[in-house]
Amino acid sequence: MNLSLGQFQDAFVDALYLRPAPALESLTGQAAFAVYRNTVLSGCVEALRANFPSIETLVGPGWMHDVTRAYAQQTPPEDPRLIHYGATFPDFLQALQTSHDLPYLADVARLDGYWCEVFSAEEEPCLTLADLAGMTATDLARGHLTPRCSVRWQWFEPHPAYSLWRVSREDLPWSPEQPWVAEGALLSGDSDGVSHQPLDRGACTFLDACAAGHSLQVASQLAQQRQPDLDFSDLLGRLLQAKAFRPLTFA
Amino acid sequence: MNRNIPLGAGLGLKAEHYDHALACDAEGLWYEVHPENYMVGGPRLAWLERMAERHALSLHGVALSLAADAEPDAGHLRRLRALIERVSPVLVSEHLAWSTWRGQYHPDLLPFPRSDEALQRIGENISRTQDALGRSIAVENPSHYLHLDGHDWDEIDFLTELARRTGCTLLLDVNNVHVSAHNLGFDAAGYLDRFPAQAISEVHLAGYSEDDQAALLIDSHDAAIAEPVWALYRHLIARIGPRPTLIERDGNLPAFAELLAERAIAQATLNRTGALS
Numbered sequence: 001m002n003l004s005l006g007q008f009q010d011a012f013v014d015a016l017y018l019r020p021a022p023a024l025e026s027l028t029g030q031a032a033f034a035v036y037r038n039t040v041l042s043g044c045v046e047a048l049r050a051n052f053p054s055i056e057t058l059v060g061p062g063w064m065h066d067v068t069r070a071y072a073q074q075t076p077p078e079d080p081r082l083i084h085y086g087a088t089f090p091d092f093l094q095a096l097q098t099s100h101d102l103p104y105l106a107d108v109a110r111l112d113g114y115w116c117e118v119f120s121a122e123e124e125p126c127l128t129l130a131d132l133a134g135m136t137a138t139d140l141a142r143g144h145l146t147p148r149c150s151v152r153w154q155w156f157e158p159h160p161a162y163s164l165w166r167v168s169r170e171d172l173p174w175s176p177e178q179p180w181v182a183e184g185a186l187l188s189g190d191s192d193g194v195s196h197q198p199l200d201r202g203a204c205t206f207l208d209a210c211a212a213g214h215s216l217q218v219a220s221q222l223a224q225q226r227q228p229d230l231d232f233s234d235l236l237g238r239l240l241q242a243k244a245f246r247p248l249t250f251a
Numbered sequence: 252m253n254r255n256i257p258l259g260a261g262l263g264l265k266a267e268h269y270d271h272a273l274a275c276d277a278e279g280l281w282y283e284v285h286p287e288n289y290m291v292g293g294p295r296l297a298w299l300e301r302m303a304e305r306h307a308l309s310l311h312g313v314a315l316s317l318a319a320d321a322e323p324d325a326g327h328l329r330r331l332r333a334l335i336e337r338v339s340p341v342l343v344s345e346h347l348a349w350s351t352w353r354g355q356y357h358p359d360l361l362p363f364p365r366s367d368e369a370l371q372r373i374g375e376n377i378s379r380t381q382d383a384l385g386r387s388i389a390v391e392n393p394s395h396y397l398h399l400d401g402h403d404w405d406e407i408d409f410l411t412e413l414a415r416r417t418g419c420t421l422l423l424d425v426n427n428v429h430v431s432a433h434n435l436g437f438d439a440a441g442y443l444d445r446f447p448a449q450a451i452s453e454v455h456l457a458g459y460s461e462d463d464q465a466a467l468l469i470d471s472h473d474a475a476i477a478e479p480v481w482a483l484y485r486h487l488i489a490r491i492g493p494r495p496t497l498i499e500r501d502g503n504l505p506a507f508a509e510l511l512a513e514r515a516i517a518q519a520t521l522n523r524t525g526a527l528s
Binding site: 002003004005006008009010012013016026027030031032033034035036039040043044047076077078079080081082083118119120121122123150189190191192193 | 287288290291292293294295296297313314318319320321327349350351352353354355356357358359361362363364366368369372396397398399400401434462464465467469
């Protein structure tokens with residue numbers, strides 16, 4: 001073997017992922033090379049199982065093992081903080097829909113992914129109800145609410161992705177009374193853990209608009225257009241309780 | 252916590268044991284974690300900070316990839332330094348291995364030929380790391396499974412030279428020596444006898460598993476420490492004197508009390524040797 005360190009590492013990675021590595025035949029011909037292949041692959045598989053527990057509940061450990069191996073072979077982690085691994089796993093599941101026939105599986109995976117993101121998010125300043133005391137309605141309308149990096153939300157058409165995710169993640173029974181309708185979800189994290197709740201479609205529109213930089217007035221108008229019966233006061237109270245926003249700005 | 256109390260035997264810290272670990276007040280006890288699991292915000296970091304208020308901590312990295320032919324990732328170093336500033340670890344260590352290469356992370360400690368080129372690169376990477384962290388680190392001897400051609404350097408000479416060039420210390424993993432000696436066919440006790448005592452700042456112990464098909468021992472950290480490893484440890488400590496000693500356990504996790512009992516064996520060895528020295 002007469003390789004530079006970098007050439008050795010290129011060839012070793014090829015061999016790990018079963019690509020041709022003729023320069024390392026003396027290594028790949030040893031039974032011991034499988035130790036490295038197995039350790040790398042099982043490290044990826046275990047990380048995905050930890051990050052997407054709801055998917056394993058829905059598809060079972062056998063299929064989960066096969067699909068995570070396939071994903072890991074194709075998409076190794078980019079960050080050693082493995083809680084970030086699998087950002088494209090929901091899309092991978094979506095592309096495999098003909099093999100699992102579960103149209104909601106990718107969205108449930110998205111919620112598992114959001115859980116990891118809010119669980120590991122950096123702490124940011126938080127808007128509280130007390131910060132709004134004494135402000136006039138005009139002041140508020142001009143203000144901008146920016147969602148904290150520890151918050152994720154999404155509206156899911158056409159299935160009850162939030163309910164499916166919650167019962168899968170928490171190992172609860174699926175109620176026969178549960179209507180099969182679209183749902184939204186809000187996940188919020190802080191140093192105590194992750195909390196989550198269902199979210200109306202207008203509420204999701206409101207948060208989308210806030211994240212896009214619209215003023216509170218515009219964001220609330222867009223939300224009301226999407227959902228005319230939205231109880232905005234109740235929504236704002238719930239979002240503040242969920243520590244959804246950074247302090248108000250007036251840029 | 253009082254960081255002037257000498258470190259005895261420590262345990263790898265697992266979330267499953269958090270409450271027991273936090274409350275435990277065994278003399279000389281300390282805990283080790285992989286910093287990669289805590290370079291995030293949220294509950295994990297808060298959890299580790301509470302632990303750091305009561306117990307001495309060691310950060311044992313798995314992803315700096317010191318043996319890659321590339322500089323350590325600047326973002327990773329920045330996050331590691333931030334974590335060090337938050338939890339003030341008494342020990343910081345890494346492996347003589349690589350895991351990150353061309354923007355991908357391969358979760359293992361991968362081998363390389365101990366060439367002159369590798370020595371130069373790894374020495375630079377250790378120095379860069381120590382400069383970025385503002386402190387020295389310890390570098391651990393790896394487990395070996397492959398017969399690899401192209402070594403210009405014996406492993407102990409390689410590590411000793413790295414310590415001389417960079418001022419790093421060495422973390423001697425006795426289980427890795429036992430596993431590697433079996434897999435590559437060398438004398439483990441002889442290896443330990445040649446290891447430079449003055450450079451050793453920490454010792455690791457762990458259990459291994461057997462791969463019958465390939466006739467290999469695997470550094471799996473999923474079993475109790477085997478008697479041959481205990482024997483090597485006693486042999487080592489009798490020669491070099493007491494050193495902070497960590498018991499690693501990652502799989503088949505037993506109750507905390509069982510790990511504490513295993514730790515007590517290591518602590519007794521340290522106490523005996525300390526009393527004699």
